[in-house]
Amino acid sequence: MKLRFLIPAAVFAALIATFGVMLHRSERGEYNPTIVQSPLLGKPAPAFRLPSVDDPTTFVSTTDFLGQVYVLNVWGTWCVGCRQEHGALLEIARQGLVPIVGLDTKDELADAQRWLSTLGNPYAATAWDADGRAAIDWGVYGAPETFLIDASGIVVYKYIGPIHMQAWEKEFVPRIHEARNRQGTATGNPAS
């Protein structure tokens, strides 16, 4: 009968335990309350056709990459995290598992060109999204953001924040293989 008075204490202890677990997970980077799950996952990638940063007289379009698994990296020269991840992008491009398409958003063309020529260019193609409209279509709210798109043009995964090799190996590489295997069985071709 008297144990009833322990109920509030038990509820309180459970609450403290929950807070403790979540704090611990956020410290280890497993849980981040500011990351918002993208509604684009599992849906067709928003299309764009924009001038190329490398040569603004030509265009970069999402349809150019239809039929292959690719990564879309949203960046800008104003973005500190993009500078942090640049080395990792160069390494990913060097490994050559998938092409990286750049979406340079809310940027000056000359700044973007200087960035790529001085820091190195990991992108198979870079689209220049001067007014940030394409980034809005992709639901971007804080560059850098990196998307994985499968061969049928479906967004498979989104990574928010500066990418690093551990995240690439852990989150992207298995999904790339999975997307290729799925595609292989769907078309009857052996997986590459």
Added chain:
Amino acid sequence: MKRVVLAVLLALMSIPAIAIDSESFDDPVLHARYRKLTQELRCLQCQNENIHDSNATLAVDLRREVRAMLLAGKTDEEIIRFLTDRYGDFVLYRPPFVARTIVLWLAPGLALLGGLAAVVVVVRRRATQSFDDATDPASSNTAAGADSQ
């Protein structure tokens, strides 16, 4: 002299009020809808502000988009749909009532009902106990009654 200074200072205080309304509409109805929409949409770049109050670049861009859609004759539902398609329900300060948010919506009401039920139970018990105490002061219930008070 004092009055003149006071008048000038008071007039100066109204300047920010004029500055805020830089994104006004000619049509007051459109303007009211614009205010209501932007106040109910969350800015994802600075997650505890709405896009009406925030000066983050994303909020400025989304205000521009909302404004353009209003001028193009889109309905409130279409504008909200445009944003939830891209950013998810998280942009809404007033989340929809769906299966996923049912706990969110019903929890306050359930907590209130639970609290009321607890109060009723406690009050009733105390009423019986004091009745017992009054009629039968020698009863062994007295000890238990004192315990819970």
